[in-house]
Amino acid sequence: MKRQIPLVVCFIAGIIFLLQYFTPHPWPTYLAERMLKWTIVIGFFALGLGIISLWITHLPKVMKQAPGWGYNAVSLAGFLGMVVTGLVWGKNPGTPFIWMYNNLMNPITATMFGLLAFFIASAAYRAFRVRSLLATILLVSAVVVMLGRVPIGDYFFDMLVAPLGYHGVLGAAANWLLNYPNVAAKRALNVGIGFGQAAIALKILLGIERSYLGGDK
Amino acid sequence: MSFLGLGMILLPVLASPLHADASAAPAPATSTTAAASSAAAATAPTSAAPATGAPATGDAPGEPVSGEGPGAAAPAGPPPEPPSEVTAKDKPGDEGKHVTVRWKISPDDGAGTRSVIGYEVLRGPAAGGPFTATGTKAPAGKTEAVDEVPADGTDYWYAVRAITITGATSDSPAFGPARSTAQWFNPEKTSVAVFTLIFCTAAAIILAMARGGTHFYIRPIGGINAIDEAIGRATEMGKPILFVPGLQEADNVPTLAAFSILSRVAKKAAEYQTRLIVPCYYSMVMIVAREVVKGAYLEAGRPDAFQEKDVFYVTQEQFAYVAAINGIMLREKPATNFYLGAFFAESLMLAETGFMAGSIQIAGTDQPIQIPFFVAACDYTMIGEELYAAAAYLSDDPKQKATLKAQDLGKAVVLALTGAGAMLWAFLPTWAVWFSKMVADGEFLWSRVAGLFGMGS
Amino acid sequence: MTAGMTVLGVWIAAFLTLAVLSFLFKDNPLYKFAEHLVVGLSAGYWFIVLYNTTFRDLISDPLKADFSSFRLLPQAAGSNIVGNGLILDGIPIVLGLMIWTRFWPKAAWTARIPIAYVLGAGAGLAIPTALDNFVVTPLKATLALPIVPGFWQTWTAQILGATAPAPQLGIGEALSNLLIVIGVFCGIVYFFFSKEHKGVTGATANVGIWILMIGFGSTFGFTVMSRVSLLVGRFEFLLNRWILDSFWRLIFPGH
């Protein structure tokens, strides 16, 4: 029973959503909307466990003053700071909550994202090598698009082909790569993904894939 | 509100080009309240695209008034011939509360000083009226509009009013009764329904065959051996394995695939007694991942080795999560990193930091944008569908492998249709029109095909 | 918010920006500090956001409404549905509480029910959406691609005794479209699992993986730009808002 009930719940929930997709009727649509909100509500209860997990990761180290416990204390302080300001002053513009968001959280996340440019540069240097045919194809198409998407690429390439009477060749090539081979690649990839997703979903619905039930009976 | 004003409101409708895919579902300007209309009329600029040449005629003052309708005070020209043969019936395949009204255009539609510029649908509770304007409008030349009604299952009578540029109007005879109902099937989804049915049936048959002992051939794919080797390497080095299950919720399919693979990886890790670290983006993912890993340890016969705190929630903020994982990679120095599931911009940061830390990296995602980064920076990358197939490959269950066969069958159908479509295009254009019409129920495709061959409207 | 807080904010933001950038040199205490800080901050941020959106809007407010009107089930008003009722609003709360049974070993198994519900809902919704979005839509788009150049239409029309259809497709675009069709075909063949990549299948799959690689390469090339934009944004912040606005004014007040 400890395994059957979850499997039945899984199957019924899945079938309702599967069939609802094809019907415009307001009743099943209403039910499905309600049921989707249930997953949000369950997610909120789950968040509680997530936060317990966060404290279990950091708090013991602070209590024991383990090496580097200061960092763990920073995490907990950040969490508490955000929660307290959010609960006390609310989350409207001009509140301490938003101030912390703008001046503490945002600079870090935005700079983390900005670091990507550096990682692209280092990956370009170390990983983009002409070691195989496939790698070379990848590299050449990347370089063409990279140069074709900025004004300078066309500017210099046009100087090369100007005697032949062509203009904007590199930009056009980049756009062609993006509009044709790229579209073909994405579509082929998508068809595979579509069937792959449907297969995984079906395995879950039918209870063939039930690793999420944990082990014991 | 003046009828001149009404004419001005309709102008933008007429002037704006009809969008190709808007024809599939005509979108009537419903429930435009009188106040909004007059506001719009008051502000309708003379710079309105003069393609129809209408403002010029509309400016002509001093025409006689045909003051019918509430508040009509503006001058109007001679009334046009009314539309005829009005019919109304429930709009099929919808959520109810819509009635499709059709009519035959007024003889004055398109020419002369009484030129009709548009139609408005009138609705009444009985054959004798009273009829009121619904706000549902259509530009000249159109013979159909969809009216949104207050309730399903109520009888309504309809008439259609023709409106000229000067604001003169005339109403057609009434038609009724019509009532709207909600339907249980959306015909626009037919092709999806057919595919779903084919796929699920094929999968069911193949699963039954697998249960009956039929063996299906599956070709080897590279990434699978790489997974085993990577776990083995971590064991040899006595370092942990890092498993990142992607940045989507537990009910998203890439995450479901990650869970399946996680269960196989965790079982191996348990057998080899190698530590497995699973940082999670959502709490729900953490909860499911804990069950998955616990189950795998139990299956491997080492339930006591399961460390709940190694499967933990980090934060559901993309770059904070990445910062934390980068930290784990640099300080715990895992021998092997798995990135399986849905990844976004962070893919390359994870992969490059993992490279700096000297880990073996195996990635798999269905996000087309991120695949090139993983391909460039990881030791092995499962592309798209390979991510979904990996769980089946890693499993000993014949039913798991059988679903791969079902996926292939689905792809074979797509291939056959693509091939056949191309052939028909190339050799028998007229057949291609017919074929595409049959395959694709969408209006959009039909109009493109028909347009290409100079047929259709 | 006082001007002082704004200036302080700029200084703190600049410090944290530099702390993260220092990661490029090597892992160091500053980065470690920023990393741990942002983990805590963002977890707290999300708790507040979800508390406001989910707890208030989906749990406490509907429940209050249900209790005040003593409604168990949604009611039909004509063809409209009014309210949700205690039962529909209560089920998810019961399911949510089940997740917490892990602290009570006897009932711990019930935690599987909400998990099964969430996964089942996701899976059920995924089957038609995946087939619609990833299979039917690209298939329709591919079938709709005109791949017949004008001259070919004229020939076939002559053979069939008809007049050639009006819009004539240029040979370049026809070939490009044909490339999409071929690319999609070969790409799909690459993903076949039950056929070995040998002979004709192998050759087709090879073309498929080439097309895939061209696609991936173009995506990579395209990506560089947006990543650089983001970095430029951070440098602009450091240069304009911090060094020019705050730093400069501190040294030369009144400028």
Next chain:
Amino acid sequence: MSWKALAAVDRRVIFVILIAGILLPMVFPLKMPIAVTPEVQSVYDRIESLQKGDTIMMTMEYDPSTLAEMQPMTYNMLRHVFRRGAKVVAVCLFTTGVSQVEQDLKKIADENGKKYGEDYAYLGYKPYPAIVITALGQDFRNPFPKDYYGTPTDSLPVMKGIKNFSSVKLVLSVNATSGVDFWLQYGQSRFRFPLAIGMTAVMASDYYTYVQSGQLVGLIGGLKGAAEYETLMHEKDGYATRVMNIQSVVHCIVVGFILVGNIAFLMSGGKFRMGGRA
């Protein structure tokens, strides 16, 4: 220095070159002409065709982490819409962006002398985009009975006569998240409204196919798209245009890295093989 050493050069050298490549053109700007792509042109044309009093829906889903790329195009398009005299009903279905979007919307509205409630409205955020978009398709008031500031949506003059997607002339999605798929999947493909998208350049490469299939009116990809838009709006010294010039330099540097990396790889004994993985 040997080729081998060059092939394995310290990544910090690469980082320093990149920083120089960004900072130098920031201080000494370049001037390059920018060509307009048809995808951007069609978005511009669609907004240019708006009449005074028309309403568009705008969904802005980005957060500070993608601000640098999304803000210029948002500003450009909002300015254009407001200058046409059209009204804007905005939503944001992406949590971390809610307050950012509010600030951006207000900034451009104030700059153009537009009044809240009359010329534009911000309905704010609700979680789970698929449901919200479906509900928006019935009636905007359904998921948003109140706007972002808690005012009843119905009491806003701008919402008069605006019911659902069929009452707006265009849905403009400035989107840096995977949420854009929801607008396509649950919005456009279900309700068939004209949809134009502005997105990060990376995402854009995946969505050209939708322009081709007619599902999108047009598409603005990243800062280049924003710079093209500035060209169309005759703003010669726009932010996007300036940053595009920095882009030019950085792209050349990255291509240079690929070249040098490969030369070093081949000279230090690396071999090209026909087979093998990428």
